[in-house]
Amino acid sequence: MRLLSTARSCHVASDSAKRLTIYDLARFAETSPSTVSAVLNGSWKRRRISQKLADKILTLAQSEGYSANMQARALRRERSGIIGMILPLYDNRYFSSIAQHFEAQARKRGLFAIVACTNRDPAQEREAARMMLAYRVECLVSTGATDPDTISLMCEEAGVASLNLDLPGSKAPSIISDNRDGARRLTLAILDRLDANGAAHSDGVLFIGGRGEDHNTRERIEGFIKARTERGLATRDADILPCDYAADKAQVALEAYMRHRTRLPAAMFVNSTIALEGIVRWLQQSGHQLDEVTVGCFDWDPLAAALYPHLMMARQSVEVMIEQLFAMIDDPAQAPGTLVEVAPELIGI
Amino acid sequence: MRLLSTARSCHVASDSAKRLTIYDLARFAETSPSTVSAVLNGSWKRRRISQKLADKILTLAQSEGYSANMQARALRRERSGIIGMILPLYDNRYFSSIAQHFEAQARKRGLFAIVACTNRDPAQEREAARMMLAYRVECLVSTGATDPDTISLMCEEAGVASLNLDLPGSKAPSIISDNRDGARRLTLAILDRLDANGAAHSDGVLFIGGRGEDHNTRERIEGFIKARTERGLATRDADILPCDYAADKAQVALEAYMRHRTRLPAAMFVNSTIALEGIVRWLQQSGHQLDEVTVGCFDWDPLAAALYPHLMMARQSVEVMIEQLFAMIDDPAQAPGTLVEVAPELIGI
DNA sequence: CTGAAAGCGCTTACAG
DNA sequence: CTGAAAGCGCTTACAG
Structure with a gap:
């Protein structure tokens, strides 16, 4: 060095x-x-x-x-002027957009933003939080954290405010997407399109991607089932595959799923653009066309939207979420358990 | 607040x-x-x-x-432990990947990374640099900066090391892609594919996207022309459209271009995934199929690669670039004008 | 093997 | 209208 x-x-x-x-x-x-x-x-x-x-x-x-010298000023004022965020990764447009809006809003308030990627790993999350607290961040935002409550606890001990974004926690206010209703609406849109195409519902709809343990995936699964119930459709457990986030995992999961089937499902609810990547790769490698199956993706990517206009997507409203986040930072009257849910926008319907 | x-x-x-x-x-x-x-x-x-x-x-x-308390330690040691980067935006996988690798490498060295997005705006670049210097960053990396030399000068006055990434400058060492040869190879691949498809070269190849003023776009244009010359093809000025980076700009530029033509060009060299977005939208809205035109994109996006496997892409080697960057940070023996060029990898050929 | 003291560059209550 | 002084929480050369 x-x-x-x-x-x-x-x-x-x-x-x-x-x-x-x-x-x-x-x-x-x-x-x-x-x-x-x-x-x-x-x-x-x-x-x-x-x-x-x-x-x-x-x-x-x-x-x-x-x-x-901001270090001297910070020391004397006992205020660093720094705000921190932990983030799983930058590997999709959702998280990178969060980072971008976070930084812009922070700067607007004269705060310096620090973001650390923690790879959905609780140990890395804690370590990053520890470093941020050592730099005396004035507020720490846990985005998509696997263990947000531990981070809130660490912040509390240090007398630092904390907030959760994307995934909720119980020890700090949380701002998340309305996952359940968003998933419900996306599922209804998928079913509508199947009907419009005269497709056979008997081929089923596969839910794939995400972590079964995380709040958002659970909610989305519930929204998925709810929409089907509303349409008088039962849902088999075997058609729900929360195979984690990585593209490869989705590809492998789909491959395994298809070993027991002779036909593609009529439609898929793909739980992130990352999973979508794996799904599309599997289809291609198996000699399928993309339009053999109706796809709805809970997540948004502008290039995917351009390349594949038939794709239905639930776009989470990052800008609104970050606005809400800073509204709370500006005025911290909320109880720890507060949960703000922002409706995603459906695209390509 | x-x-x-x-x-x-x-x-x-x-x-x-x-x-x-x-x-x-x-x-x-x-x-x-x-x-x-x-x-x-x-x-x-x-x-x-x-x-x-x-x-x-x-x-x-x-x-x-x-x-x-890191503020106190920094003040006393006269070393902040912070390293800064300015970045145009997070709106594509190239830049977000840069941010991610930068942060990871910084952390590996016990440094705290601060990233600010400056929207390709020289005034914002200067302002961000000023703030970073106030926080006493130990090194400042200008990524894709429109005015890197001014930032290097500011750093020099403050006795802080600076480096350029993605776009070169003359007052600090620079690490960039080998734009010219990458573009040349991508163009050759495009021409090969046209030949393989038996397409008429007379319909021409359009170069679209990027800023005519920036070093990388100029180099890529030269590589484009060079490849054509190698194949005995002349290049008309009208077929080169550096219409800036935004997707909308590319869409508008393509629309204008097509007003003077009756047929699509046989192929396009699209100078970024952002421009690609606009191109694809125009094609779609004009009732064209994507596969009516051979496309090579100087930039990479994994979802695009999955959705559209015919797309040829030049993937810039972010990981290698960031490694080279930190090699220089670790051992700063380089002269200001040093230029390291990293070859991009061709995908989908 | 350990401690007292000075100082990094600011801010702020206080005194004038 | 302005300045001297204390102090934020560390580190480090120095003395023992």
């Missing part, structure tokens, strides 16, 4: 090895560090410092390229 | 409002803060502190949930 520790030696450019402090500025402006500090952080109006002095200091800071 | 400033008041849980410091630990262990500090940060072996005392302190820190 040499470049890091010897950064200065690489750049002979600026004469001063040290960076400018308020003491330097005070010397230049012939005033005190206190005054410089007050002017620079805006508290000078309360202090009735003369406009003239303020201007002088501001100009000087500008021309000398002064940059306040 | 009330939750942030009043975080503690929300959580009556832990009795102590304040978080534990080395002073508290020193009191508990009946030793001095210096000793606690040395034990906690590992410098105690050099100091010949007794194993027994060290164990006692470590156990205590553990049981009391001590967490070192």
Whole structure:
């Protein structure tokens, strides 16, 4: 890590090895560090410092390229100005969009966003949370965490607010998609399309993808079953395959499923674009056409939408979710168990 | 932003409002803060502190949930432990993959990664760099920056190392894809496929997407022309459309292009998956089938690869690029103008 | 083998 | 209208 520790030696450019402090500025402006500090952080109006002095200091800071040391400010103020998020991965448009909106909203509030990917692994989640707390994040958001409550507990011990996104927890307010009703609506759309195509319902609808243990998958399965019940259809356990998230897992699960069947299911409820990848690969490799089966995907990807307009998708409203998240950060009146559910939008119906 | 400033008041849980410091630990262990500090940060072996005392302190820190304040450590050590990256957006798999590998590699080195999206806007790039420098990042990586040299200059003034990724700059070492040869190889693959399909080259190949001003697009255009020249084909200016990155721009550009033509081009070199989105939408909306035109995309998306296996793609080797990036961070012997070019991998040929 | 002391660069209550 | 002083929580050279 040499470049890091010897950064200065690489750049002979600026004469001063040290960076400018308020003491330097005070010397230049012939005033005190206190005054410089007050002017620079805006508290000078309360202090009735003369406009003239303020201007002088501001100009000087500008021309000398002064940059306040946030570590020092954070230490003194006991506020880091940092907000943290843990995220499973960036490997789909849902999570990367979450990161992007999170960062934008944080910046809008003058906060610095730190995000760490924890690969749906509880140990990595804890470790990342520990680091974020060491950096004194002012708030920690657990997104899609496998063990959000432990993180909330760690935050609580440190006196730091925590929130859950995407997957709910019981020890902090949660903002998630309305998974059950979204899945129900998506399933109804699938059944409608089968009807419209005159397809035989007897070939069944397969639910595939996601983790059986996680809240969202369970809810989506319930929504799936509910929609079918509404249409007078029973659902067999064998047609529900929460085979985890990875594309490969979905591909393998589908392959195993098809070994016991002679025909493709009439339709599939695919529980993420990641699983979709595996499904599509299996179809292709088995010599099937995509349009032999009606597909609804609980998740959204714009390129998939463009390439395959027949695909029905439930797009989770990331922008709204992040707005709700920051509404809670701005005004933390919510009880720990609070659950906000945001309706996903159906695409391609 | 009330939750942030009043975080503690929300959580009556832990009795102590304040978080534990080395002073508290020193009191508990009946030793001095210096000793606690040395034990906690590992410098105690050099100091010949007794194993027994060290164990006692470590156990205590553990049981009391001590967490070192990184702001204080950073201030004192004059090293923040933070590494920054600016990124255009997270809106495709290339950039989100960069963020993910960057974060993973940073963490492996005990560094904290901060990523800011700057929307290909020089003003936002500068502003983000300013904030990162205020947080005393130890190194700043400009990814796909429209104005990397200004950022390098800002870093240089602050005595901070900077590096460029994806788009090169002249004031810091750069790691980019081998755009020219990658484009050349992709173009050759396109031409081969046209030949294999017995398609008429007279319908031409359209190059579409990207910014005419940016280095990578220029290089890719040159590679495109070079491949055609190698095959004895001339290239008309009208067949080169660097219409910027957004999907909508590509769609509009293609629409305009087609107003002067009666037939689709035989093939297209699409300069990003983002542009691809717009292209595909236009085709669909104009009643065309995707397979009426041979498409090569300089960029990669796994879902696109699954949905449309005929699509040829040049996959930029993100993992290798990030490895090279950190190799330079670890050992900063490179001259500012150093340019490392990583060959992209062709997919679907 | 261990501790007292100075200092990193800020902010803020207090005194004038 | 402005400044001196204390202190945020660490680290580290120095003294013993």
